[in-house]
Amino acid sequence: MEGKTAGVGGGAEAAPARRKKRASEDGNLRYFLPRTGSSPAKPELGQEMASEGEALIEAFKSGQPFYTLAAWKAVPEVNGGNPVIVRQAIART
Numbered sequence: 001m002e003g004k005t006a007g008v009g010g011g012a013e014a015a016p017a018r019r020k021k022r023a024s025e026d027g028n029l030r031y032f033l034p035r036t037g038s039s040p041a042k043p044e045l046g047q048e049m050a051s052e053g054e055a056l057i058e059a060f061k062s063g064q065p066f067y068t069l070a071a072w073k074a075v076p077e078v079n080g081g082n083p084v085i086v087r088q089a090i091a092r093t
Contacts, residue, residue, distance in 0.1 A: 028089040030069045031055035033062070041065060 031049040038044035045067060049055035052068075059066040071090040076083050 002013045028070050028092070030092070033058055033068060034067065045069070070093055077083060 008013040029052070031052055031054070032045040033034045033049065033055070035044035035046035038046070049058060049066070072087040073090055074085050075088045078084075079093045
């Protein structure tokens with residue numbers, strides 16, 4: 001039993017945490033209020049907000065949700081001769 005609990009709690013042999021890069025770190029996320037007349041069942045994008053903070057404030061004031069949007073494209077990636085299809089963030093223009 002001692003051997004199993006020794007590694008718990010982030011001891012010296014614990015593997016470093018790996019973290020995927022989030023779309024928001026790339027500046028790829030966009031924030032929108034819903035279009036008038038849309039619903040969560042059939043969302044339609046309305047006014048775009050400049051930041052998540054601005055979207056939170058406007059959504060709170062109006063009592064409505066806000067939406068985040070990340071755009072991706074599928075691209076091939078070759079790793080050792082084995083092609084894999086991966087997603088690549090589309091840069092905002």
